[in-house]
Amino acid sequence: MIRDTPVTVMTHAPRSPRAHRPSGHRYARAAAAVLLSFTAAACGWTDEGSDDKPLTGTVFIGGKNDQPGFNLHSGHTDRGFEVDLAAYLGEQIGFTPKFHDVVSAEREQELVGKSSALVIATYSITPKRDDLVDFVGPYFVTKQGFLVREDYRGIRSEKDVAGKVVCTVEGSTSALAQLPGGATPHTETDYSTCVRKLQQGDIDAVFTDEALLYGYVEQQKSSKVPLKVVRDVSFGNINRYGIGLREGRPEDCARLREALRRYLTEEWASDVKAQLPALVAAYPGDWENRFRPDPQDLDTYSSCKE
């Protein structure tokens, strides 16, 4: 579904063109257009940016809408690290990003079915996905960890995970991680549901990428049930987030790669500081080493090699 709210909050001076969504304040005037957009999305086609044209004009980007710190759609506002990244890429390459909601399990279909031209949705690069779509990246590197209630002391070491109810999201790489024997996996369609159940006490922990978890820590810090990430307890692989695009677009791939290379050195750190303050606070002086990819990694992990 294409989001119908217009405001994008970015961490630095507004970029032109900037990431935006179709106007929500102009319902009356744009009712027909919105209806058409819904129809288009339902039918699996869009007006521009999702066909095989180069990345120009309005480009639909598949994104999450429930991941604080990366891409959170709240009220009439979109904000997060990936919103900033999309805006930077649009400015550098010359397109106007327009986010289109996508859940983890449908990201490949979003590209293959041409609903979106790009996917920027905490999308880990895997060999299997790489067989279906192309990647440009990584733009973020993260281990996987556990989110628990702030007053929870049940997980202090890796062996403590045994016997706990742990929530992950279907279609994510975290669902594949080998948790210790005895841990009870609980799968949801999105992380927000996992977090809600965690705060309700239905589960013991949420297991996914550390970077995502710090977004929820920041989001819930003022709630009745604040959260924390368990330090130094990690399972599964290191995840590298990449920008997904359809196969067979080597020129777009190369343009995105070079724009992303500049982003990693020019804007990455300031955007992380603005959008993921809990992550920065958790690893003072070390967060860049832990989470920022080496710009040279783009030549290793991107589908298009230099």
Place this chain on the structure above:
Amino acid sequence: MTDDVTNATRGASTRVDDSADTDPQPPGRLRRAAERVRAALTDTRVLVLLLLADLVTVLGAGAIWLALGGEPTVVGVTAGALLAFGAAMLPLIGRRDADGAPPLWPPFVLVVIPLAVLSVGLPAWGTWAFLDSRPVDVTHSVELDASPPLVDGDTVVAAVRTDTPKPQLGIVFDVAPHDPAAPVCVPGSELTVTYKAGAGKSQVQTGTAGTEFTFALGRGMTDIKLSVLLHAEQGCELNLSVASAQLDD
């Protein structure tokens, strides 16, 4: 047989000089057959070429038989017997009657034997030398003693047994994700390969998958063992295989 040949030769001489001898001896069967062949092959060069082709075929077949794994003793004895048979036929070539009649076959025919040996032996030796100087592919002879998946810190022994020892081994390992659905981690992996020959100093090399590791083995090494230590990221599960392995000079 020698007597028969001698008689046959005499018979031939008698027949040639039939006008002067009033009591000719009937020619022997072998003599008659040889004379028919000679009559058919009026040009000696054709005969020489036929003999040469025959010997080349025999020796070439022996060389190929040997190359395909024939027992060298059997091949050698067979080739020797054929050559001995040819040598036993020499009296047919050189014998000349007392009255000066021409020999059945001219001595020039003798040239075909060394010529045949050379024409087969030299290419065979050249081929052998070329093949022997080429690397020996032992890719499919390498055995790995581990079952996937492998994780960081796992060690695998790669063993090669060969009947064609060479002083150097070049080996390339391939590393693939155990679960393609898991996050990509192959580029972050490395291998440390160690070769230890007897009491000699260990040779240790580190590189990524796809790197060619080259080890000096020494002479006559038919059993080679390498220790392969995997360095991988946290949670990374990999499959190890041998992309290529060659023994060389």
